[in-house]
Amino acid sequence: MRSRSIRWHLFQVLLVSIFPVGLFAAGLLYLHWQAQEHERERSQIQSVRLLAAAVDNALDSTVQRMSIFAGLWAANPASDAVIHAQARNALAANRDWANLLAFRADGTAVFRANEPFGTAMPEMKLLPQWQRVINERAPMVSDVFVSPDQGAKVVSIGVPVVRNNQVTHVLVARLNLRWFDELVTRQGRGGVAGIFDRNWKFVARGAEGEARRGTDPSQPLVEDIKRNPEGIGKYQNLNGAAVYTSWTASRHGWWVAFATPSEPVESAFWRYLGLLGALWAALLAAGVAYAVSKGRHIAGALESVKARAGELAASRTPSALPASRVDEVSEALEALDHASQTLQAAMSARDQSLETEQKARAAAEAANRAKDEFLAMLGHELRNPLAAIWSAVAVVRSDRHTREQLDFAAGVIERQSRHLKRLIDDLLDVGRVMTGKVMLERAPLDLAAAARYVVATLETSGRFAQRRLEVDTEPAWVDADHTRLEQIITNLLVNAVTYSAAGGRVKVRVARHGDEAVLEVSDDGRGIAPEHLDRVFDLFFQADSTVDRASGGLGIGLTLVQRLVGMHGGRISARSAGPGHGATFEVRLPAVEAGKQPALAAVPPRAAAVAHEILLVEDNKDERDTLRVALELEGHRVLHAADGVAALELLLRHRPRVAILDIGLPGMDGYQLARQARAASGPNLLLIALTGYGGAGDVQRARQAGFDCHLTKPVDVRELIHAIARNQRGLSPDQKIA
Numbered sequence: 001m002r003s004r005s006i007r008w009h010l011f012q013v014l015l016v017s018i019f020p021v022g023l024f025a026a027g028l029l030y031l032h033w034q035a036q037e038h039e040r041e042r043s044q045i046q047s048v049r050l051l052a053a054a055v056d057n058a059l060d061s062t063v064q065r066m067s068i069f070a071g072l073w074a075a076n077p078a079s080d081a082v083i084h085a086q087a088r089n090a091l092a093a094n095r096d097w098a099n100l101l102a103f104r105a106d107g108t109a110v111f112r113a114n115e116p117f118g119t120a121m122p123e124m125k126l127l128p129q130w131q132r133v134i135n136e137r138a139p140m141v142s143d144v145f146v147s148p149d150q151g152a153k154v155v156s157i158g159v160p161v162v163r164n165n166q167v168t169h170v171l172v173a174r175l176n177l178r179w180f181d182e183l184v185t186r187q188g189r190g191g192v193a194g195i196f197d198r199n200w201k202f203v204a205r206g207a208e209g210e211a212r213r214g215t216d217p218s219q220p221l222v223e224d225i226k227r228n229p230e231g232i233g234k235y236q237n238l239n240g241a242a243v244y245t246s247w248t249a250s251r252h253g254w255w256v257a258f259a260t261p262s263e264p265v266e267s268a269f270w271r272y273l274g275l276l277g278a279l280w281a282a283l284l285a286a287g288v289a290y291a292v293s294k295g296r297h298i299a300g301a302l303e304s305v306k307a308r309a310g311e312l313a314a315s316r317t318p319s320a321l322p323a324s325r326v327d328e329v330s331e332a333l334e335a336l337d338h339a340s341q342t343l344q345a346a347m348s349a350r351d352q353s354l355e356t357e358q359k360a361r362a363a364a365e366a367a368n369r370a371k372d373e374f375l376a377m378l379g380h381e382l383r384n385p386l387a388a389i390w391s392a393v394a395v396v397r398s399d400r401h402t403r404e405q406l407d408f409a410a411g412v413i414e415r416q417s418r419h420l421k422r423l424i425d426d427l428l429d430v431g432r433v434m435t436g437k438v439m440l441e442r443a444p445l446d447l448a449a450a451a452r453y454v455v456a457t458l459e460t461s462g463r464f465a466q467r468r469l470e471v472d473t474e475p476a477w478v479d480a481d482h483t484r485l486e487q488i489i490t491n492l493l494v495n496a497v498t499y500s501a502a503g504g505r506v507k508v509r510v511a512r513h514g515d516e517a518v519l520e521v522s523d524d525g526r527g528i529a530p531e532h533l534d535r536v537f538d539l540f541f542q543a544d545s546t547v548d549r550a551s552g553g554l555g556i557g558l559t560l561v562q563r564l565v566g567m568h569g570g571r572i573s574a575r576s577a578g579p580g581h582g583a584t585f586e587v588r589l590p591a592v593e594a595g596k597q598p599a600l601a602a603v604p605p606r607a608a609a610v611a612h613e614i615l616l617v618e619d620n621k622d623e624r625d626t627l628r629v630a631l632e633l634e635g636h637r638v639l640h641a642a643d644g645v646a647a648l649e650l651l652l653r654h655r656p657r658v659a660i661l662d663i664g665l666p667g668m669d670g671y672q673l674a675r676q677a678r679a680a681s682g683p684n685l686l687l688i689a690l691t692g693y694g695g696a697g698d699v700q701r702a703r704q705a706g707f708d709c710h711l712t713k714p715v716d717v718r719e720l721i722h723a724i725a726r727n728q729r730g731l732s733p734d735q736k737i738a
Helices: 006-075 080-093 128-136 177-187 219-227 263-292 296-313 327-397 403-434 447-460 482-498 557-567 621-633 644-654 670-684 696-705 717-728
Strands: 097-104 109-112 156-163 166-175 192-196 202-205 231-236 242-249 255-261 442-446 468-473 477-481 505-513 516-523 571-575 583-590 613-617 637-641 658-661 686-691 709-712
Touching: 006 080, 006 156, 006 166, 006 177, 006 192, 006 231, 006 242, 006 255, 006 263, 080 097, 080 109, 128 156, 128 166, 166 177, 177 192, 177 202, 219 231, 219 242, 219 255, 255 263, 327 403, 442 447, 442 482, 447 468, 447 477, 447 482, 447 505, 447 516, 477 482, 477 583, 482 505, 482 516, 482 557, 482 583, 557 571, 557 583, 613 621, 613 644, 621 637, 621 717, 637 644, 644 658, 644 670, 658 670, 670 686, 670 696, 686 696, 686 717, 696 709, 709 717
Parallel strands: 468 505, 613 637, 613 658, 658 686, 686 709
Antiparallel strands: 097 109, 097 166, 156 166, 192 202, 192 255, 231 242, 242 255, 442 477, 505 516, 516 583, 571 583
């Protein structure tokens, strides 16, 4: 029999069953979705309008009540104590108020209703945002802001008190935002309602209101709100669930949104789809029954397709292609094999893409949170020493200071400058460690000797002032980088001193236990909460998250210690009995057999006062002049220049013994200047690089350019004098470069 097209065989069946069902299904789905979408949007927009009206009514009510109170105050010039008593009664009678405050027009505080009249309060000033109340003599509803006296996220309403046509006071009601959370919860049943301020920050929310307050909603929702004052759309909520969200504007400049889950709407679609499937199956059965009467050749061809599909679904090895009397069936069998392979590859690629996208999103969110926390901590840690330095400068500049006050100011500047340098060094070190740019230069070292040296150095610098120090060491040799090992011990000791109070005890113990060398640093200070023990080594983590941040630090010291210990093949752990019971950090490194201990340098002594003629090249005038004065106070004669061209002229004219060069100079950089200076003066010229670039590559470039010594800013003048003194003793360039 001649093979015929499947279309020829199924033409009559298509007319009887498939074609009518397709038309019916298309019409049914179209009408269903049109009605459902229209009703859902209408209902949800109406709900958000009612919610906005409730919010407006609540704000209007507060404005009216406060205006009445302000009017009574203006009409009755009673004493502040009487007004305070009335304010306390008003606060007790209004659950939607968290507090009631009064300020004079000049910005000074009068009272807070939640405290007795006359209670000593920290200095309070009228925030600049309430200036509109005074200027416009009209009430004003604020956005979410952080209260300066409590540090909490609040929203307030201010009204003016007008006497004799002048604003004498501003009355401010701090709203009880939990009351607003309850309001939107009651009004927004069936979904989650939220209120945003003019900056699209959450004011209140029907779920997780306290946690979400002051944060941003979904960014696509914010973009749509900016384009349309009212609307509805489908978004992902803050918990990642799909929701339909409607929004509208409040009369007070706020925005109100109402979100309902999309799952019920989509489940309705699946119910309709199930109905359509049932109808389709019934009509298909009738069509198949009719088709059977058209001939077994069609049924046999379709059975061959079914058999091949079953083999592929069961992952069995496909048998030989069955013979078919229908051309399209043969082609379909071949296409089915190819489509199955393509589909599997596409599904695998889709799953991998989805997993990659989810991991990338989680990493980006975590990085963004870490960035915000780090910037806040960095700003705090930089401002504190800068504030102390600024105040010390005022003492120095005063013409009435005593010698003791001048010494005190100089000490403050020195200590805070060292603190800033340590912060910058830690930041650079942790960056190099995290990116794998730190190379260890290992050698057999006695961990006990290194610990004693670090303790002696810190004692000399006064870091253990008012602390009881106990040192218990026995030889324990390790294969380690000398500089990084001292950095580990120093960070652990500084951490112990930082978190222990004056009069506290810091204990250092070194011993060998089997195949491991153990360093233990303990203190009896603040201690660590149990829930924080697993996070103390996380980058930027700070258990002390209070605003005062009395202990300081950026939360990178222990991270740096952990990474350096890991690079040496060791491990570090933290123990604490809880807050107030101190903490112990234990470092375990692989032990090695005892070797020859390299000599540990003593704390650099003050160089002998031998006068030199020094060329100082620095484009920053303040830094250049300050360092010039410091060197002149040591008895040196200082020539100075701001660029490379002027520096070369001075070098050729005066032939100084020492040249201190900045690297980042205009026109000719410090490396070019060093090469020309070395060519002009030969090996008798001591070249010192003084720069803010402190990486290993920067030191190598300095050596290649001809520098004898590499120092990073800010430099201790004593360290600079020591470098010059080493040159007096005739050390080789390899010894001097650092």
